[in-house]
Amino acid sequence: MLVPLYGFVAGDTLGILVLARDDETIASVAAQLQRAATVRVRPRARVRVLARGAVLDPAATVSASGLTALDRIDVVAAEEP
């Protein structure tokens, strides 16, 4: 099943819409978002994904992370808080 998410990549100027699969890992969603933003933001090698103020486990799936349709997720550089 596809889960639409509002994604925000640190350094970007707008929020974009990604269609994630519920069994896709957070790391994969982050990669998808970085690709979508690549014309504006140079992709980072190491990132963290945040949702509702918490860091998500990159190996967990979208559904296991508790993400539901039209949630906001943020992709930030790994060294940032």
Next chain:
Amino acid sequence: MKLARDDWFDLARKLDWTYGYVGERDVFPEEASGAPWLPHDAWAGWNEPFRTTYAEYVATQAQKEAAVHAVREAVGRPEDFQRHDRRWLSALKLHAATLPLAEFAATIGNLRAARFARDSAWRGTALLGALDELRHTQLPLVALHDLVKWDRQFDWTHRFYHSNDWVAIAARHVMDEMLLAADPIELAVATNFVFETGFTNLQFVGLSAMAHDVGDRMFETMLKSIQTDEARHAQIGPTVVRTLVAHDRARAQRLVDKWFWRHWLLFAVVTGFAMDYLTPLAHRRSSFKEFMQEWVLDQFARSLADVGLELPAYWPTFLESLDWYHHMVYASAYTYRATVWFDLAVPGPDERAWLRAKYPASWDALDPVWERVAERWRESGPGVEWYTHGTTPVGFCSLCQLVLCGGTPARNTAQVVDRDGRRYIFCSEPCRTIFEAEPERYAEHRDVVKQILAGEAPANLLELLRTHFGLTQDEWGKDVAGGDYPWLRR
């Protein structure tokens, strides 16, 4: 015997009477006349400071029309436009699409006021306002008509509001509420008080000053001439607001707060793009922010104090967004330029230096985006538009319907909100507040994302802009130089 206006005019201005066969509430029902509903006595002192008789009106307006016509005859042919820088033409296309049919919606709104406003003098002034707005509809539609055969993007001068382009969806969301649906009281606050004394000055006078520097006499004359009408009929605003403040101060404040924010977002896009990105650098005299300071911060804030209202509670947020918002939207729009009907430009090193000087608080955080865009163009070489173009759909604010560009690149202020079993996203706190004050107005509207998720619009971007936005390949926005900038070749 010739009479002076002051001698006779009151006999034509004050013509309300006491109804005998129907009730006052039947003639002026609240849903058409506006809240709070007050008996006529409360409005009987309504006074338009800028008094114009019908005879003066048609004489002055015929003169204005003749003056614009003369300039059009001299420098209004397609070949005169072709001399201009392509960026400037883009500013013209952006203005041309967003204004004329909105002005006609203003004719409709003002005609409602000409019928349902609560004092005869107010109704007469609104009627002349309705005619003014018709002028502002017809003038650009006619003046730009012949450009269509030379450049198809000018077709959007008329087509824009009939389209499902995302900018049109956002513009309709504002214009429908402000003009087509508004009662005379809300119309007076939203258009006459907030829009025409603040923001339209920015667009019409500020931009006409830039047109002057660019050497576009046609556009300069048209804008300035239009604003002379606004200056007159805008005077409906303060006099309505004063009565509103006297009877329902909270409503007056809420309307001002709502409309100031809604206009700010719209003008940040329309005027902000034109002033800080689409006007050739050599012709820029002031930045968008400096024009905002002159026309909106100084002038509007003082008008607000004068009618006894406060600055909106979100004022600090607004002041901060002056450094960021239109830059965020412009960079986003540049990388989604095929979704609009005008071309966009990458700011080169000189322009970025100028932007850094004008926006010291924000530019260093914005500049890396343009570094990246330039890097992509270098990698692909000129002509490969899609290499510096987004391919994923973007999110839209549930209130303003614009892209989610609030805050800064480090901290986007978008917030997801659940209410009544539905999910909304707002680009900013003021958009959320406005929505939550009147959810019944906004909750039903479906933004582009909701339409995509409902299967009513395609998720594929190329298909979306072709079939849903209605853009053809020769119309959609491109890089003004096709990526072939001298400063990129090294």
Next chain:
Amino acid sequence: MKPAPRTYWHLAQLGRRPNDYDVGSSRLLFYPERGLSTGAAIRPWLRRYQIESPLQCRDWDAFRDPRETTYASYAQLQRTQEAFVDGVLDAADDRRLDPAWLARLGSILPVLRFPCHALQMVASYLGTLAPGGRVAIACAFHAADELRRVQRLAYRMRQLQHVDASFGVAARDHWETAPAWQPLRELIERLLVAYDLGEALIALHVAVLPRFDELFVVELAALARRNGDDALANLLHSLGEDCRWHRAYGGALVELLANKRPENAAAIAAWQGRWEPLAARAVAAAAALFEAAP
């Protein structure tokens, strides 16, 4: 790539080079076919009085103002008319007028400002409610013509007050209480609350205006002429030009609508049946004010 278009998208089917009226008046409204983007108090109003009116038309822009009035042409036309009227009124020597005529006219002309203001309101209403831009434009100019009429009546009233200070000072009281005015006042007040798009249109253009203008423009002008008040007669003659255009565009619109759907013709006939007797009675009562005139 498609061949370059020669005009805006919606005028490509016109089959000729569009003139300024075509370009400046076609498909200006975008809300009737899409609905409003936001909710508002006015929505149920639009539904009841516009969308669900018995008078329906698929293409309101099929209407064409016979004069093809644009903003530019209107301003130019009325500037000329107003300059003419200024000349007429400013040259008037009103001290020559018969006091009996002034006494009679004082119970008519100043009172007329009230119903004419109401006509301005009704024309404005039709403009804001019309589902087509071209109709809205014609209504806006019509409303402005009524504003012109009100102001010129006021101007003339003030001129005559300089001769007779009591001229028309009790006009509002007359309008609200004088028996000869009451049927007209009732008609006008009921017209103000006839909110259905079709009903307002038919009541105004078919029932009220032809009778009202005949009495208060054509017959009043003749009466003024007989009483040596050429200034008023010439003023009314110029206002009569406006009225002739109102009849022309209103007639064209009603004819178009009547021919579009058989149901429209029936609805029009029903409204005619309701409003024409009211209008005839109202104007006949007001005509009594004329009969006593010298």
Next chain:
Amino acid sequence: MTDGVGPVLEASDGGRAVVEAIRADNTGVVVLDRGAYLRVLVPHRCILRRAAIERALGRPFAFPSDLELVMPAFQGNVTITDDEVVWAWSSSG
């Protein structure tokens, strides 16, 4: 000027004549030249007299119509009679 009021005028002969007339009848007049337009600011209250502008122009000048032709905007509340135009704030800011 926080409490400044006055017109914004097009930079034409007509606009400049208005500036001259305002200078004649007001003190503390500031004129900002923005190329295409001139912004006139007077502290608290700005008066423009028809007689003064007719002197400056050497021809008749009607309020508000002739002024409207050269004035795309203004700051403050305006009051217009046949003989003078006044811009002012109704409260001190």
